[in-house]
Amino acid sequence: MRRRSQWILWAASLAVYAFLYVPLAVVVIFSFNDSMLNAEWVGFTLAWYEKLLGDGEMLRAAGNSVAIALLSSSVATVLGAMAGIAMHRYRMPWLPLLVLTPVAMPEILLGVSLLLFFRQVLDLTLGFFSILVAHITFSIGFVAVIVRARLAGMDEGVFEAARDLGATPWMTFRRVTLPLILPALVAGFLMSFTLSIDDFVITFFVAGVGVTTLPLQIYSMIKVAVTPEVNAVSTLLMALTLTMVLVATRLAPDVMRRGR
Amino acid sequence: MDERREARESGSGGWTRWAVAGPPTVFLLAFFLVPAFIVVAASFREPGEFGGLVPLAAGWRAAFSMEAYRFLSGDLVYAQIFASSFAVAFATTLICVVLAYPLAWLIARSPRRRRDLLVLLVILPFASNFLVRIYAWIMLLGPANLLYTPFAVIAGMVYVHLPFMVLPLYTNLEKHDPALLEAAQDLGANAWTRFWRVTFPLSLPGIYSGSALVFIPVLGMFAVPELLGGTGDILIGNLIKEQFLDNRDWPLGSALSIGLTIAVLACAGIAAAGARRGLQGTEAVS
Numbered sequence: 001m002r003r004r005s006q007w008i009l010w011a012a013s014l015a016v017y018a019f020l021y022v023p024l025a026v027v028v029i030f031s032f033n034d035s036m037l038n039a040e041w042v043g044f045t046l047a048w049y050e051k052l053l054g055d056g057e058m059l060r061a062a063g064n065s066v067a068i069a070l071l072s073s074s075v076a077t078v079l080g081a082m083a084g085i086a087m088h089r090y091r092m093p094w095l096p097l098l099v100l101t102p103v104a105m106p107e108i109l110l111g112v113s114l115l116l117f118f119r120q121v122l123d124l125t126l127g128f129f130s131i132l133v134a135h136i137t138f139s140i141g142f143v144a145v146i147v148r149a150r151l152a153g154m155d156e157g158v159f160e161a162a163r164d165l166g167a168t169p170w171m172t173f174r175r176v177t178l179p180l181i182l183p184a185l186v187a188g189f190l191m192s193f194t195l196s197i198d199d200f201v202i203t204f205f206v207a208g209v210g211v212t213t214l215p216l217q218i219y220s221m222i223k224v225a226v227t228p229e230v231n232a233v234s235t236l237l238m239a240l241t242l243t244m245v246l247v248a249t250r251l252a253p254d255v256m257r258r259g260r
Numbered sequence: 261m262d263e264r265r266e267a268r269e270s271g272s273g274g275w276t277r278w279a280v281a282g283p284p285t286v287f288l289l290a291f292f293l294v295p296a297f298i299v300v301a302a303s304f305r306e307p308g309e310f311g312g313l314v315p316l317a318a319g320w321r322a323a324f325s326m327e328a329y330r331f332l333s334g335d336l337v338y339a340q341i342f343a344s345s346f347a348v349a350f351a352t353t354l355i356c357v358v359l360a361y362p363l364a365w366l367i368a369r370s371p372r373r374r375r376d377l378l379v380l381l382v383i384l385p386f387a388s389n390f391l392v393r394i395y396a397w398i399m400l401l402g403p404a405n406l407l408y409t410p411f412a413v414i415a416g417m418v419y420v421h422l423p424f425m426v427l428p429l430y431t432n433l434e435k436h437d438p439a440l441l442e443a444a445q446d447l448g449a450n451a452w453t454r455f456w457r458v459t460f461p462l463s464l465p466g467i468y469s470g471s472a473l474v475f476i477p478v479l480g481m482f483a484v485p486e487l488l489g490g491t492g493d494i495l496i497g498n499l500i501k502e503q504f505l506d507n508r509d510w511p512l513g514s515a516l517s518i519g520l521t522i523a524v525l526a527c528a529g530i531a532a533a534g535a536r537r538g539l540q541g542t543e544a545v546s
Binding site (some may be wrong): 005008010012013016017019020021023024026027029078079082083085086089090092095098099100101102104105107108109110113114115116117120121128133134136137140144152171185194198200201205214218219222223226228232234237238241242244249260 | 389392443500501510
């Protein structure tokens with residue numbers, strides 16, 4: 001009886017894992033398929049990857065994505081770390097609400113509110129800057145949560161000891177807090193980098209016409225037709241974010257286990 | 261807990277506090293809270309002739325109106341689309357619970373070392389781009405002639421949100437005391453009864469928090485119906501996107517966004533209450 005229920009549990013779980021992985025595997029496999037149609041396997045080729053390298057629009061979009069991701073995750077790491085430390089250390093009940101609501105609400109709401117704000121209030125031309133600001137806004141909360149979790153797992157004694165030994169708040173931060181939260185900062189940076197390079201919904205609203213990112217480029221391609229070039233760019237993007245997530249998981253295992 | 265926090269706080273003066281909390285607070289006030297209020301304000305404005313809003317300089321009468329709300333309540337189509345968004349969100353959540361349960365249970369009952377790997381395997385597909393995951397379903401469903409149907413929309417929604425259900429459910433199941441199941445077994449309960457009378461009720465808080473993480477984003481999703489659904493599968497998200505980017509009726513889009521916000525807050529409130537009630541139940545049992 002026990003054996004059988006165990007067996008059913010494994011079978012059901014394997015089916016769900018297959019549900020998670022088969023679709024992505026199909027995307028990867030067909031990126032190497034020597035056929036215009038994504039219908040049946042013809043033969044192995046790297047032609048779609050070569051085509052990508054020659055696609056100026058795609059390369060420009062990739063460049064934009066990387067630049068925005070680097071800048072936005074740098075700023076978000078600094079601001080998010082400050083928010084995380086403040087949430088851990090000070091009694092400011094409104095702060096978690098302000099920091100975490102942008103993470104919890106549907107992305108479309110953040111997207112349209114920023115669109116309205118940039119166009120109607122600031123009268124700004126949408127583009128690089130508006131995308132950058134939007135990405136920082138949704139990344140801060142993730143970094144803050146990671147940093148706070150790291151601080152919560154630490155012995156308060158080390159900070160008290162630093163104070164008792166006469167360290168100023170700045171010295172305590174520089175010599176004690178910062179080295180201790182460094183893994184969380186790196187994990188937070190990688191997390192926001194991944195979120196930024198992956199973001200479609202919010203970017204879609206604040207990008208305007210001038211600047212394209214990789215997800216926007218993919219969107220306009222798959223709206224039109226299914227081509228193996230999309231499979232190729234998807235596969236590369238998957239490899240990149242996979243590496244990031246694996247590194248982040250290594251650095252902050254307790255945080256990642258709890259999910260987003 | 262509060263005492264410890266006071267101890268932490270006592271060492272730093274008021275200015276350090278604000279030096280640390282100030283910059284992120286100012287940033288989020290400017291780029292999150294203020295824009296959120298602007299959506300509220302915009303919903304009471306008149307749409308401009310070429311998109312945007314009628315300028316305030318045109319005077320109070322010309323710039324402000326309840327027109328967007330009157331329009332929304334005047335046409336049954338909007339109520340229908342809200343209803344079908346809820347229906348899709350509900351179906352997605354339900355399917356996610358069914359699919360996530362065996363997985364979460366298996367992970368929770370695995371030996372520690374294997375547990376981390378199994379959790380990682382749930383998170384990994386999630387690391388691929390959101391559009392790539394939708395694209396995978398375009399590839400799969402296209403040849404089967406299932407693309408642009410309600411089925412495709414639900415399949416895509418479930419696929420994109422499943423990890424959000426697995427993780428909280430697993431976190432909950434992991435905490436269950438195996439002694440409870442043993443006790444039930446000693447009292448003669450079979451596997452079926454043990455599940456429905458012990459494990460399932462205890463896992464309700466996990467189901468509630470997972471449901472909030474699935475239901476809420478599904479309610480506002482526009483990309484899945486846009487890419488996988490047919491013309492009849494429009495949800496609130498598509499309606500909002502249409503008003504902001506295609507029709508350029510920003511007041512109507514804002515009013516719809518507020519409708520969505522209210523729906524989201526209501527769902528979050530229900531989930532929080534459910535999780536709390538569930539927790540009380542747990543205490544009563546243990």
